[in-house]
Amino acid sequence: MTKIHDMGGMPCVEALPVENKTVFEKKWHKIVLSLTLAVGALGKWNIDRSRYFRESLPPDDYKRFTYYEKWMAGLVNLMVDSGLVDQSELRDFKVANKPMQGVSVSPEALKSMIAKGDPSLCSSNTSFQPHEIGTLVKTKSPPANNYLENGHTRLPAYSSGYQGEIVLFHGFHRLPDTNAHFLGPKPEPLYTVSFKAKALWGDEAENPDDEIHLDLWHSYLEPQSGE
Incomplete structure (x- = not known):
C-alpha cells in the first residue's frame, strides 16, 4: 500500500500551479535544512530512513504542511525514534539528555556535505545478473x-504494473527498501527505465508520445518477451 506522499503522476482535480520561487522563501527554511544535515551528521540514520519518516507523516499533516514543515516534522520523529529526545522533552521544551552537546558542523563542512550528497554506488553483487540495455520490463x-510490510520503496504507484524499456544501467546501488530500515544495503542493479505516457495514462495522456524516465532497482522489474 502506498502512502500519502506518492502523488506523482496521479490524476487530480486541476493542474498544480508552477511557480518560480526562491529555494528558501523564509529564514526558518534555511534553519530546518541546516538542522536536518547537522543532526544527520550524528550518524543515527541514513538518507533513505529520513525519506521514509517524511513520507510516513499522518496523511492530514502531510497534506497541510508546507515543504519544510514536512522536513521539520520528519526530523523530530527521527530524533524521537533514535532516542535523541523523548516526547516529554518536546512537550516541555526542556532536553534532559544532551547527546548533541559539543557536536557542531561548520558552514564550510555543511557546504561540503550538500555538494557530496550521499552516494549510493556499491560494488557488484553476484546475486544479480544485470539486464541488457533495450530489455523490455514490467x-x-x-x-x-x-x-x-508498508516499508519504504522508490517505485512510484503510477508506474506499477506497466511495461517500459531499460535505456541506461547505472551500476549497483544500495537498495532503499532495506537501507531505510537498517536491513543492510543489499546492492542491486539500478536502471533508467523509459515509459510512454500513453502506456501509463492511456487516452488521458496529454502528450501520448512523451517519455517518462524513472530510475528503478532490479527487484522492481520483471523481464518481458515484448509480445
Missing part, C-alpha cells in the same frame, strides 16, 4: 516493499 504490482 514493474511489479503492487509497488510494495519486499522486506517489510
